[in-house]
Amino acid sequence: MKKALIATACAAALGLSALHAKASTIVETAVQAGQFSTLVKAIEAAGLVDTLKGEGPFTVFAPSDEAFAKLPEDKLNALLADKEALTKVLTYHVVPGKVMSSDVQAGEVQTKAGQAITLRTEGGVQVNDSRVVNADITASNGVIHVIDSVLLPN
Template identity: 40%
Template sequence: MKKKSLLASALAAAALAVLPVAAQATATSSVLTFSPTPEPSDMMTAEPSGAPSEEMTGPSEGPSEGPSEEGAGVPFGPGCRQLPQTGPGSPVEMAKERIANAIAQYPRLSELVAALKQSALADQLNSADGITVFAPTNEAFSQLPQDVRDKLKSDTAQLKKVLTYHVVSGRVKPSELKGGTLETLEGGKLTVKEENGEYTVNDAKILCGNVPTLNAVVYIIDKVLIPPQ
């Protein structure tokens, strides 16, 4: 009986010695296999679920007439039919580039691209992370009165003020355009609303929205937005 008691005591001591090591091994394994979700940057607080990530190469679906919250980065609107389906200027290719480089692929936005370069905003927007750009077409710029166009060409400070009025911090979801206001980088506010399936920003119509780029989302509009004086 004494031998059995000694054997039992030895086994119990061995089990107590092994237990902390096993627990430590389990904890270490848990740490090694845990992969935390990266924290978003300060400018991405308004990023929608479904916005394209840095690794995303393009939208999973083709353009649609109305916005779809289920499709990540799926462009919508009647003007989306004018976007190339493949190659430069297509949603898939624009999603691979930062904002200024992405819209430079689409000829109908060449006036905006030139204005961004003139005002030294192209690099600034390219380096931003998580923004929304309301992009006027060339036709929108041509609708401006000649004196306004001349003023913007000669006054870089005023041009920058107008262009930053088209930029909002965070990737804006289509659902956020149904009604309300958005604060711009210029400091003013934009009024957005949806009526009978038509989305507007101030008095400009959204021709093609929710177009993804590597660091931004683009809404192509039919008018240049002028900030209040």
């Protein structure tokens, strides 16, 4: 009986410590996911790591590595080499607030780049011409929705 109580107390303590563990930020969550190595590399090159680890909340429409692979290699390399253009592209994927997929409403939404994206909800969530392929990956400072192509601002 005493051993069972001790085991229960230990299990409860472990459970509580897990609840109090700090949740991962957008950047940490992207690194841990394993499907955003190009995005993480771009965030680092643009100097946006601290911003996306910041308080937020942010909603990030995050292109997967497969989405980045759709860009011609020379265009991707040129983008990674141009910090100003890269920052504009990356911030075009970020909207203020934590918007879960069930809360998305069709219409235009301003991005951190200062340009609007168009959200559609028929047949699943779409952002401009891109589809959300995995939604609601939560982070301590927002949410990530995986998209199937890179959004390019005007």
